[in-house]
Amino acid sequence: MITKEQVLQALSHVEEPDLKKDLVTLNMIEGIEINGNNIRFSVILTTPACPLKAMIENACRNAIAYFVSKEAEVIINMTSRVTTRANATLPNIRNIIIVSSGKGGVGKSTVSANLALGLQMTGASVGLIDADIYGPSIPTMFGLEGERPLSVQGPDGKARILPIERFGLKLLSIGFFTDPEQPVPWRGPMVSTAVKQLFNDADWGELDYLVVDLPPGTGDIHITLTQTYPIAGAIIVTTPQKVALSDVRKGIGMFMMNAINIPVLGIVENMSYFTPAELPGNKYYIFGSGGGQTLAQRYDVPFLGEIPLVKSISDAGDAGRPVIMEAGNPMAEAFKALAAKVAQQVSIRNLEVRQMNPAPAAI
Numbered sequence: 120m121i122t123k124e125q126v127l128q129a130l131s132h133v134e135e136p137d138l139k140k141d142l143v144t145l146n147m148i149e150g151i152e153i154n155g156n157n158i159r160f161s162v163i164l165t166t167p168a169c170p171l172k173a174m175i176e177n178a179c180r181n182a183i184a185y186f187v188s189k190e191a192e193v194i195i196n197m198t199s200r201v202t203t204r205a206n207a208t209l210p211n212i213r214n215i216i217i218v219s220s221g222k223g224g225v226g227k228s229t230v231s232a233n234l235a236l237g238l239q240m241t242g243a244s245v246g247l248i249d250a251d252i253y254g255p256s257i258p259t260m261f262g263l264e265g266e267r268p269l270s271v272q273g274p275d276g277k278a279r280i281l282p283i284e285r286f287g288l289k290l291l292s293i294g295f296f297t298d299p300e301q302p303v304p305w306r307g308p309m310v311s312t313a314v315k316q317l318f319n320d321a322d323w324g325e326l327d328y329l330v331v332d333l334p335p336g337t338g339d340i341h342i343t344l345t346q347t348y349p350i351a352g353a354i355i356v357t358t359p360q361k362v363a364l365s366d367v368r369k370g371i372g373m374f375m376m377n378a379i380n381i382p383v384l385g386i387v388e389n390m391s392y393f394t395p396a397e398l399p400g401n402k403y404y405i406f407g408s409g410g411g412q413t414l415a416q417r418y419d420v421p422f423l424g425e426i427p428l429v430k431s432i433s434d435a436g437d438a439g440r441p442v443i444m445e446a447g448n449p450m451a452e453a454f455k456a457l458a459a460k461v462a463q464q465v466s467i468r469n470l471e472v473r474q475m476n477p478a479p480a481a482i
């Protein structure tokens with residue numbers, strides 16, 4: 120007779136490669152049912168985008184065959200529950216991911232939009248805030264220029280902004296509230312108040328991830344957000360040119376300052392190499408190669424990947440349909456891989472935070 124204890128014992132030999140602990144210790148096994156030779160259970164991954172899903176499933180099957188019985192018929196339900204750090208400020212939002220860059224024009228908004236969609240395509244619920252007061256580009260990238268979000272009455276009687284939904288994403292941009300013909304001369308306190316409204320006064324519902332596209336550089340918004348909300352981590356976008364890399368150093372330095380102390384989930388290098396549309400296998404590193412990777416090593420933060428310079432990205436951005444929506448486009452694959460890596464880093468950081476502060480069970 121196969122017992123539940125035998126199954127748990129076998130699965131305690133399977134390690135989650137990113138989290139470096141076994142599946143039983145991580146409480147990732149649920150709903151074990153045994154009926155004669157049939158074993159059924161669920162593995163609760165920490166993100167639907169887990170790039171190691173197939174490998175973990177395989178390791179579970181091998182462990183059952185080795186430690187329990189070769190004859191067992193195993194049915195595994197691979198599912199997920201996105202982890203969070205305890206968050207009393209915005210309890211419905213499990214992870215806030217900020218996307219920043221030292222310099223303007225490096226592709227921060229392009230990365231934010233495609234990352235948010237990449238996370239959403241794996242089954243997570245995702246929101247995107249465009250807090251780039253100097254040049255909000257999310258309305259254009261999603262074909263939403265001139266749109267105005269509706270206002271609804273919340274249960275407390277207060278008005279709430281309803282994010283606009285597009286391709287399954289919930290979106291709010293500072294650009295929905297400003298007139299592109301009449302740029303607003305923003306002052307520090309105005310900026311902070313306006314951006315905080317996008318978080319506090321909006322009806323986001325339940326979100327696994329909220330991606331935030333920040334203005335370039337290190338300014339008031341960065342300080343306000345990092346001091347007001349529990350941020351799961353920051354992503355830094357750069358391009359291979361030396362000047363962009365030196366700006367990134369300042370950005371990383373800011374997040375690592377004691378007073379701010381936001382985990383850097385990693386560096387993304389955009390426009391790393393040029394790929395002609397007719398020769399997608401050819402890569403031309405016109406600005407030199409390896410800069411982002413070297414910087415990541417120097418600061419001991421993950422390198423999240425290289426995004427090529429491809430004309431279709433900007434065409435797609437201008438046409439209101441981010442490139443990740445184009446099935447079969449190699450760029451779409453690059454952004455999907457990026458989303459999986461980011462989700463993985465969020466899970467790792469959340470576990471580290473829980474180990475440092477084990478009081479509330481945050482899963």
Ligand SMILES: Nc1ncnc2c1ncn2[C@@H]1O[C@H](COP(=O)(O)OP(=O)(O)OP(=O)(O)O)[C@@H](O)[C@H]1O
Binds near residue numbers: 437
């Ligand atoms: N990998 C790429 N290949 C080709 N074009 C790209 C790539 N990444 C971004 N672009 C284009 O470069 C321009 C700037 O990109 P984007 O708006 O995403 O940058 P940003 O860093 O957010 O800029 P800003 O600082 O102005 O907000 C856009 O026209 C975009 O379509």
